[in-house]
Amino acid sequence: MNDQAVLEVEDLRTEFRTPRGVVRAVDGVSLSLRSGETLGIVGESGSGKSVLGRTIMGLVTSDPTTTVTGTVRIGGHDVHAASAKERRSMWGTQVAMVFQDPMTSLNPVKRVGTHLTEALRLHLRLDKKVAKQRATDLLRQVGIPDPARRMTQFPHELSGGMRQRVVIAMALCCDPKLLIADEPTTALDVTVQKQILDLLTSLAESRQMATILISHDLGAVAGRTDRVQVMYAGRVVERSETADVFDGPRHPYTEGLLASIPRLSDPPHTTLRTIVGSPPNMADPPAGCRFAPRCPYAQDRCRAEQPELVDVGVAGRSHVAACHYALEEVG
Structure with missing residues (x-):
């Protein structure tokens, strides 16, 4: 694995001003990622995962209702210090994103081939013939049968799994250094989900890309990531090697989260464990630890004092958690 840092994020904060107050969707996140390394970001809906990915991409723009602070560097380039034109030149060549719903990522009135060749001609300055051949090869690489015919079809003529493969081909067409996959298997059946996740893993390994896999499904990141970062209410609450x-x-x-995963070893009709309560109102989060109202181990200090990320690793292994009592065994 290359030790060069492809992505460096320092104290990143994304705030949205709403009629109900300021929503701190991303609240002080820092991370780094090297070439060939895959980071899984997990958490419930509303934990800030997708906003973090879009902020890293530079898709969350600063307007009167949005504030982004902190630093994001991709390949040494400061994303948020760049102009809109400079950011557009980075998309595809430095960083690319696979979004949740492939149908909304594709223009319904453009053929599949047009989606791919446009990026190739714009960023790599390829002529029409070479771009078409490269696009066909990309479709073949992502496992689409009869790619030459698929090039002439429209998105609605493809299945959900095939559309997601087209979106992956679009993301990879200009050989980005960093790939962000935001819930890439949403709305796909279980068999196709595994195929898409395995495809992303294989492509990341063969291309030595730095990859961020965003998911609410811990099973999706198990065995496919080097490290896992757990988010809750906009903050990182735990990060370490996946195992x-x-x-x-x-x-x-x-x-x-781990206890709520169903297991094949459980007897039939076993009741799944759940996390009591609901995620906090991000416009008015609770004082102290944001998870305290739902935590079975919470004490008075948890409700009054916000915990910082501390190193709880053993034997020199990096493992950080934002919990006042993380050094004690929980459970």
Whole structure:
């Protein structure tokens, strides 16, 4: 694995001003990612995962209702210090994104081939014939049968899984250094989900891309990521190597997420464990630890004092958690 940092995020904050107050969707997130490394970002809906991905991409623009602070560097380039034109030149060549719903990522009145050749001709300055051949090869690489015929079809003529493969081909066509996959298997059946996730893993390994896999499904990141970052209410609550998070979670929220996964070894009709309560109102989050109202281990200090990320790793292994009692065994 290359030690060069492809992505560096420092104290990133994304705030939206709404009629109900300021929503801090991303609240002080820092991370780094090297070439060939895959980071899984997990958490419930509303935890800030997707907003984090879009902010890293530079898709969350600063307007009168939005404020973005902190630093995002991709390949050494400061994303938010760049002009709109400079950011557009980075999309595809430096960083690319696979969005949740492939149907909304594709223009319904443009043929599949046009989606791919436009980016190739714009960013790589390829002529029409070479761009068409490269686009056909890309469709073949992502496992689409009869790619020459698919080039002439419209998105609605493809299945959901095929459309997602087209979106992946679009994201990879200009060989980006960083790929962000935001819930890439939403609305796909289980068999196709596995195919798409396996495809992303294989392509990331063969191209030595830095990859962020955003998901609410812990099973999707198990075995496919090097590290896992758990988010809750806009903040990082735990981060470590994937095996360490799954084998020994040190934050009660992570423990709850893992406990809610159904297991084949459970007898029939076993009641799934759930995390009590609901995520907080991000326009008016609770004082102290934001997970405290739902935490079975919460104490007075948790409700009064916001915990910082601290190193709870053993044997020199990096493992951080934002919990006042993370050094104690939870559960």
